[in-house]
Each structure stands twice: as structure tokens, then as C-alpha cells.
Amino acid sequence: MRPVVLVYPPACDPTAPYLSVPTLAAYLRRHDVPVVPVDANVEAFDWLLTPARMRACADRLEERLAALERKPRLRHAEQLLLGALWSARGDAVAVPGAIAAAVAVLRDPARFYDVEAYGGAVATVEAAVRLASAACAPLQMTFTAYRTPFSLLNAEEIARDAAPERNPFHGYFAGPLVEKIRAADPVLVGISIAFPGQVQPAYALAHVLRQALPGVRLVAGGPALTQLFQGLPAGNAQAAAALFDHVVTYEGEKALLGLVHALEQGDTPPRFIPGEQVTDLGALPPPDFSGLPLEKYLAPEVVLPYDPTRGCYWGKCTFCHYGLAETGTAAYRERPVDDVVNHLEDLQRRHGTRVFYFSQDAVNPKTMLRMVQGLRARGVTLRWSTDMRPERSLTPERCRELRDGGALSMALGVESAAPRVLGLIDKGVPVETVRDAMRALSGADIGVEAMCFTDFPTENYREAMATVRFVEELAEHVALFICGEFELTKGSLVARDPARFGVAETWKVAGDELGLGLFWREQRDPKSADERARVDDALSGLSRRWRLEHYPWAGALSTAHTLLYYERFGPDCFRRFSSTGKGRVPGAQPRTFPSRYDVVGLLATAAEHEAAAWEELIQQQRAVSRAAYRTRVDGWPAAEPRPGRYRVAAGEPVREAGGRSARGRNRAGRRASHAHHAARDPVRGWS
Numbered sequence: 180m181r182p183v184v185l186v187y188p189p190a191c192d193p194t195a196p197y198l199s200v201p202t203l204a205a206y207l208r209r210h211d212v213p214v215v216p217v218d219a220n221v222e223a224f225d226w227l228l229t230p231a232r233m234r235a236c237a238d239r240l241e242e243r244l245a246a247l248e249r250k251p252r253l254r255h256a257e258q259l260l261l262g263a264l265w266s267a268r269g270d271a272v273a274v275p276g277a278i279a280a281a282v283a284v285l286r287d288p289a290r291f292y293d294v295e296a297y298g299g300a301v302a303t304v305e306a307a308v309r310l311a312s313a314a315c316a317p318l319q320m321t322f323t324a325y326r327t328p329f330s331l332l333n334a335e336e337i338a339r340d341a342a343p344e345r346n347p348f349h350g351y352f353a354g355p356l357v358e359k360i361r362a363a364d365p366v367l368v369g370i371s372i373a374f375p376g377q378v379q380p381a382y383a384l385a386h387v388l389r390q391a392l393p394g395v396r397l398v399a400g401g402p403a404l405t406q407l408f409q410g411l412p413a414g415n416a417q418a419a420a421a422l423f424d425h426v427v428t429y430e431g432e433k434a435l436l437g438l439v440h441a442l443e444q445g446d447t448p449p450r451f452i453p454g455e456q457v458t459d460l461g462a463l464p465p466p467d468f469s470g471l472p473l474e475k476y477l478a479p480e481v482v483l484p485y486d487p488t489r490g491c492y493w494g495k496c497t498f499c500h501y502g503l504a505e506t507g508t509a510a511y512r513e514r515p516v517d518d519v520v521n522h523l524e525d526l527q528r529r530h531g532t533r534v535f536y537f538s539q540d541a542v543n544p545k546t547m548l549r550m551v552q553g554l555r556a557r558g559v560t561l562r563w564s565t566d567m568r569p570e571r572s573l574t575p576e577r578c579r580e581l582r583d584g585g586a587l588s589m590a591l592g593v594e595s596a597a598p599r600v601l602g603l604i605d606k607g608v609p610v611e612t613v614r615d616a617m618r619a620l621s622g623a624d625i626g627v628e629a630m631c632f633t634d635f636p637t638e639n640y641r642e643a644m645a646t647v648r649f650v651e652e653l654a655e656h657v658a659l660f661i662c663g664e665f666e667l668t669k670g671s672l673v674a675r676d677p678a679r680f681g682v683a684e685t686w687k688v689a690g691d692e693l694g695l696g697l698f699w700r701e702q703r704d705p706k707s708a709d710e711r712a713r714v715d716d717a718l719s720g721l722s723r724r725w726r727l728e729h730y731p732w733a734g735a736l737s738t739a740h741t742l743l744y745y746e747r748f749g750p751d752c753f754r755r756f757s758s759t760g761k762g763r764v765p766g767a768q769p770r771t772f773p774s775r776y777d778v779v780g781l782l783a784t785a786a787e788h789e790a791a792a793w794e795e796l797i798q799q800q801r802a803v804s805r806a807a808y809r810t811r812v813d814g815w816p817a818a819e820p821r822p823g824r825y826r827v828a829a830g831e832p833v834r835e836a837g838g839r840s841a842r843g844r845n846r847a848g849r850r851a852s853h854a855h856h857a858a859r860d861p862v863r864g865w866s
Contacts, residue, residue, distance in 0.1 A: 183215070187217065200371055205463075206464065218472065222472065225472075237275055259317065261776060273828075276766065278303055287479055298762025308322070327379075332692060353391060396425075397424050399427070405428040423450075425450055432457055466526075478743065482739035485523065486539055524554075534561070539566065562586075568592060571616075578623035581623065582625050588737075593631045593649070629661075630661055658745070667697055683700050690802050696797070725754055764829040823835060
């Protein structure tokens with residue numbers, strides 16, 4: 180039988196494998212379907228993060244800057260481009276000579292745990308990603324997002340962003356990845372799209388495969404793609420699916436196997452195939468990581484994910500919509516405990532894994548107790564972390580038993596510490612119970628990761644500050660925290676019944692054919708601008724008590740690196756490391772360059788004009804297109820030359836030589852809550 184190639188595209192976490200491809204591969208292999216798994220995310224970053232490719236990005240940046248410098252004046256789009264290129268110019272100077280050492284540190288079992296060396300390696304990789312983005316500007320890429328101003332509005336914009344000069348992964352897609360797929364000669368290529376930052380790269384990959392391998396059968400699926408297609412009108416759905424032969428929504432195991440069998444029999448399956456929920460997790464094999472390049476992940480040892488359960492056993496939170504469900508979250512199901520113990524023991528034996536992340540929506544604490552009891556009875560020793568509801572059942576005695584069974588940390592959905600807001604959320608757990616659970620876990624030496632957010636509809640300043648003060652009060656019990664801003668998701672109860680929550684209206688903008696932007700307006704604004712700024716300032720001050728990092732690094736919630744640091748240094752390590760300085764690219768030195776233009780001034784004014792243009796399009800006209808945008812910005816005066824000299828350094832804002840700097844407002848601690856589940860960008864913004 181010809182194999183199935185399963186591809187996990189960039190851009191997301193390159194430090195550990197994700198579950199989607201191993202889960203699908205295991206199911207197909209159990210049914211005698213050969214599989215070639217490809218973690219194109221880690222392979223793409225392994226391909227990109229090299230001295231030669233960073234030098235090519237730096238050269239491209241300088242070429243684009245030189246072209247702008249020759250222009251007699253700069254229109255608005257050119258001003259934005261100038262700002263993006265100058266902002267990454269310090270990265271371009273520093274990264275090519277530092278990137279090889281940084282990647283080596285992240286894979287080194289000793290230097291990884293040297294906090295100073297680790298911080299420098301992280302700073303270098305972050306700078307490399309900024310450089311790659313600037314080389315392909317207007318792209319803005321991180322390990323959680325992949326955006327351009329008009330990304331994913333329609334098929335034309337998708338194709339525009341797939342062009343080689345706008346896609347930092349094009350060389351990998353068109354070279355090593357195409358050759359691997361060609362050599363496999365597959366019956367189909369499945370692209371699993373789990374996170375928002377993978378959507379546009381997956382479409383770009385589809386464009387490459389259509390050109391290089393026109394006969395290949397392409398199938399797309401995964402949580403982010405499922406949410407993209409939910410509720411799309413038929414015509415828009417057909418346009419969004421045009422690059423793919425088939426789109427599988429919801430859980431994909433049975434649907435993908437059925438598609439393979441249909442193709443073997445010469446049938447013509449439909450383009451849209453709804454997945455069937457696997458109701459009996461006991462019928463599923465464990466995830467199969469065979470064939471993945473485990474040595475390429477940016478970590479000193481592999482941390483494997485595993486799914487003891489699926490769905491959420493509470494399933495009532497009114498803000499919630501993620502995963503493979505039309506509304507809310509998927510129904511709760513558990514693997515049999517004996518199966519879990521057998522699977523973990525086998526995975527540990529096969530891969531030498533010491534640390535696991537149980538990737539699930541929420542697991543019943545009593546189920547985890549039965550699991551650790553089974554592991555201990557079998558003599559299996561491992562460390563693990565997971566997400567959990569802060570239930571009353573998390574008593575000090577049970578928490579100690581979880582710790583003795585290998586628990587490193589628990590990420591708890593605190594959400595808010597304001598009782599009225601918790602009632603609107605329908606959290607089902609009062610503040611006192613959350614406090615008790617956090618203290619019990621911390622007392623058992625289990626790291627407590629608090630997930631909170633502000634700005635739920637009608638939340639006032641006092642209620643937002645109650646959440647900040649709750650984390651501050653319990654700081655000695657908190658290993659890490661995030662406090663994001665409420666985001667409206669289309670399958671949540673708030674979106675389906677907005678008036679009940681004080682939301683005056685919700686809308687999508689004309690021209691957004693994929694429906695990814697969902698906007699909303701409250702009946703009245705419960706916070707003034709000054710109060711919002713005070714909340715941000717309070718969070719910034721609170722954040723300085725921990726060494727917080729961006730996803731997916733040590734100091735971000737539930738990441739492979741964070742788990743390894745807990746295991747080595749203990750759950751309080753990020754409080755103890757809070758005084759350690761922010762990492763910098765090793766050996767990076769400031770440089771000064773001349774420009775014919777006022778770089779610092781243009782960075783500020785162009786950003787202000789851009790924000791005003793999008794505010795008008797989204798809030799007033801409620802229609803977005805490239806033509807409408809140009810109509811809005813083309814009337815603005817062009818920037819005339821004003822020569823100056825500017826200082827750049829990796830990771831720092833551009834400065835006039837001895838003068839002003841281009842700096843935005845500090846919003847430390849404002850991490851997107853549940854970012855690993857969301858399938859679009861935060862509310863009140865545009866991707």
C-alpha cells in the first residue's frame with residue numbers, strides 16, 4: 180500500500196513534538212496503513228536557524244533598506260516597511276554569528292540549565308525570528324502567530340502571502356519537504372493545522388505542493404482549520420478549501436482512515452468530510468512518535484505529550500470555545516487507567532522519556548490519582564504536568580500523593596478573582612476553593628501555574644484589580660502566571676447570546692471571507708482609559724516578581740522547557756530567577772548607521788496612522804479590502820528626507836545617536852490566556 184504522509188506545518192513550538200501527527204499515525208498504523216510522519220515545523224526551523232540562512236535574511240534586509248533610502252520620498256506603506264527593517268537591523272547585525280551557538284545551547288544537557296547561557300540562546304533565537312520576519316516584511320512571525328496586514332482575508336491574499344519573498348519557509352517547502360514527499364509517493368498528504376500560526380504557512384505549503392507535485396492529493400484538518408470552517412457560508416467554504424482535495428473537520432482518526440479506504444476502492448469522496456468523535460478512547464492506540472526527528476527539537480531531551488483524556492468534564496464556561504467542537508468544548512472522555520499506565524511505560528521505554536506533558540482540556544483530579552497509583556504499582560517513575568480545574572477535591576493529602584506520583588506542575592484555570600465575574604463565566608468554583616487548591620498544590624511542592632484574564636464583558640476596574648491582587652496575595656504559591664485579555668470566540672456562549680453578557684453587538688467585517696475576525700462592543704465601557712492603564716501597570720509591576728518568558732521558553736506556562744526547569748530547579752525557580760537580567764544576544768554590539776529619513780519619528784507616526792486606518796475600517800466602515808485601505812492611506816502626505824544617524828542593537832528599540840528612541844508601552848504579563856487553544860487572534864484586533 181502507498182503510504183500516507185502526515186505533515187505538521189510551521190510556525191509554532193519547536194521545542195517538543197505535538198500530538199496531532201503521532202495520534203493520527205498511530206491510528207492508521209494500527210489499521211495497517213503505512214505512514215510517513217513529517218514535523219515540518221521543527222524541520223523548517225532547523226533549516227532556517229543556521230548562519231548561512233540568517234546571513235541571507237540580513238542581506239535581504241539591507242537590500243530592501245537600500246532601495247527605500249534611494250527613494251525621493253516615502254508613502255505610508257514604505258514608511259511602515261522602513262520601520263520594520265530598521266527595527267530588525269540590530270538583529271541582522273548580531274544573529275548570523277550567534278545563531279549556531281544558541282541552537283547548540285538549547286540542545287546541550289548542561290548549558291541548557293545555565294540560566295545566563297539559556298537566556299542568551301533564547302534572545303538569539305527570538306532575534307532570528309524577528310530578522311526572518313523583517314526579511315519577508317510585512318510579515319510578523321512569532322512561535323504563536325504568523326500575520327501580515329491582509330492575511331487570510333480571501334484566496335487572493337492567501338496566494339499573495341504564499342509568494343517566495345513573503346514566506347521565510349519557502350526554500351524548505353520547495354526543497355527538502357517536496358523531495359521527501361516525492362520520494363514517499365503517497366496516496367495522500369495530510370496537513371494537520373492545530374494552531375493559528377500554522378494556517379497561512381499551511382496554505383503556502385499547499386501552493387508549493389500544487390506547483391511541484393500537481394498529482395498529489397491534499398487533505399487538511401486539525402483544530403485551527405476546524406474553527407476556520409465552522410459557520411462559513413458554502414461559497415466561502417468552497418473558496419477557502421480550493422487548494423485542498425478534502426477538508427476533514429473535528430476529530431480526524433476515523434475520517435482519515437475512511438478516506439484512505441475510499442481512495443483504495445476507487446471511490447470519489449466528498450471535499451468536506453466531518454470527523455466522527457472517538458467516543459471510546461480505549462479503542463485508541465497511544466500516540467506513535469516513530470519516524471519523527473526527535474533529535475532536532477530545541478531541547479536537551481525530548482518531552483513527550485500524551486492525552487489521557489479528551490474534552491472538558493465541566494464544559495460550561497461561557498467564554499470557552501476551543502478544540503474540536505462546534506460550540507463550547509468537546510465532550511469529556513477518558514482512556515482506561517490501565518491503558519494509560521501501559522502506554523506511558525512503553526513510551527518511556529522506547530524513547531527514554533523522563534518528563535511528559537499530559538495534553539488535555541481538563542482532567543478529573545480523581546482520575547489522575549488513579550493513574551499515579553497505577554504507575555507506582557507498576558514501578559514506573561516519571562515526571563509530568565497537566566491542566567486541571569482547581570477543585571475542592573485537591574486536598575493537601577491528595578496533592579502530596581500526586582507529587583509522589585511524579586507531578587511537577589498544574590496549570591489552573593483561575594480566570595477571575597471577582598465573584599460576580601466568575602458567576603457570569605459559570606466557572607463553578609468559588610474564589611475560596613481556588614485559593615485552597617493553589618495552597619494545597621504548592622504545599623505539596625507542585626508548581627501552580629495560574630491562568631487568568633481581565634476584561635470579561637461588564638468587568639469593572641475594581642473587579643480587574645481583584646484578579647491582580649489575588650495573584651499578588653498568593654505569589655509565594657504561584658510558580659508562574661498569565662493574565663490575558665478576554666477574547667470573544669464564535670462558538671462560545673457569550674458570542675451566541677451576547678445581550679445576556681452586556682454585549683451590545685458583535686460583527687464581522689465585509690471582505691473577511693474566512694470570517695476570522697470577530698469584533699464586539701459592550702453596551703457601555705466599564706473602565707476608563709486611565710483605569711485600563713492602571714491595570715496594565717499593576718500587572719507589569721507584579722510580573723517583575725517572576726522571570727516570565729514568551730511561549731515556548733522556560734518561564735512560559737506548560738512548555739517543555741518550563742517542565743525541565745521545574746524538574747531540575749524546583750517549582751519556585753522562576754521566582755528565584757526573577758532578578759536575573761533579561762537575556763541578550765551574546766557578543767552583540769550596538770551599531771550606528773546613517774539614514775536619509777527620520778527613522779525614529781517615522782516609526783511612531785506611521786504606527787499611529789496605521790492604527791487609525793484599521794480603526795476606521797473595522798469600527799466605522801466595517802469593511803476591509805486592500806482597495807479600501809489604500810483609499811484611506813493614500814491621501815496622507817509622503818515623508819520627505821530628514822537625514823540622521825541611528826543606533827541599533829539586537830532586541831532594543833531604534834535610537835537616534837544620542838537621542839530619542841522608538842519604544843512602545845510596556846505590557847509585561849499581558850500574555851494571551853489560553854493562547855495554545857485559540858484559533859484566531861485576540862478580540863479588538865486584526866490579524
